[in-house]
Amino acid sequence: MSIDPSFSLRSATVSRLRAAGCVFAEDEAELLFTTAHDSDELDTMVARRAGGLPIEHVVGWAAFAGLRVAVDPGVFVPRRRTEFLVGRAVSLAGPGALCVDLCCGSGAAGAVLLSAVPGAEVYASDIEPPAVRCARRNIEPRGGRVFEGDLFAPLPDRLRGRVQVLVANVPYVPTDDIGLLPPEAREHEPRVALDGGSDGLDVLRRVAAEAADWLAPGGHLLVETSEQQAARAVETVTGHGLTCRVTGSEELYATVVVATRP
Structure with missing residues (x-):
């Protein structure tokens, strides 16, 4: 299940992420929308990301070489390189x-x-x-x-x-x-x-x-x-x-x- 955000929610989420220094705010917002089950979970996830937690730790996985790899908080995030x-x-x-x-x-x-x-x-x-x-x-x-x-x-x-x-x-x-x-x-x-x-x-x-x-x-x-x-x-x-x-x-x-x- 994922959230189908309104234009205003999408815009507000991107703005929060961008204000927190997220370079790829639009892409990360889409990822959060597809991961969160409801608006409360989305708000929690956005707050964690805006607070500096790696996006992979927020959503619980990283895309790597064609796989979705589980990544828990406190674990090194696999780099694209x-x-x-x-x-x-x-x-x-x-x-x-x-x-x-x-x-x-x-x-x-x-x-x-x-x-x-x-x-x-x-x-x-x-x-x-x-x-x-x-x-x-x-x-x-x-x-x-x-x-x-x-x-x-x-x-x-x-x-x-x-x-x-x-x-x-x-x-x-x-x-x-x-x-x-x-x-x-x-x-x-x-x-x-x-x-x-x-x-x-x-x-x-x-x-x-x-x-x-x-x-x-x-x-x-x-x-x-x-x-x-x-x-x-x-x-x-x-x-x-x-x-x-x-x-x-x-x-x-x-x-x-x-x-x-x-």
Whole structure:
């Protein structure tokens, strides 16, 4: 069920959102109209959005790579640029591929792999309990498994040396730059999902140190980073015995390091 708004309600809603600084006020208003069941719920949702809550947290989901991914309050919102990372992962995963989604957040990457790769076997992990609960809603009904813990630690040991596609959407914002992020991110998403340490590469270093042990021969590690960090990210990964290339999308403002175990 959704609301069929009058012209005056539509105009008033857009005005409230625009006054709150919502750049895409018209699009967000339409989304709220199609989500709210009645005028009271609409008013509550508009107030939450105007108060700075990410639109995905307000409506409870995000559109990502053709899927509607559940996103709970306090969980990292999957970015559109990450569709490029996941698209590269799908292109490298053959039918039945064993895939891992590290730092999975909502589980968006794992959900896409399960939906797009025939017979894919997907395991995911995250250290944040709210993210794990959310990821289980997105991944496990599609046949994957989600574990709570730090990076590789909670994964079944039997996966070592067998992973064909390892997606690690690690946090890569330098600590001193966290304050420059939009309020939606820095106030409503977990810091652990954003903060990559002094140079933004702390978590990548930890992933790279263990990746070769988990990848199958010829298996791939895919990591999103910034264009400015790409060269140092490549040095970090190649230092652990993987070969690397950098690819990107100008349209999505995305940079991805693709590393392969020889």
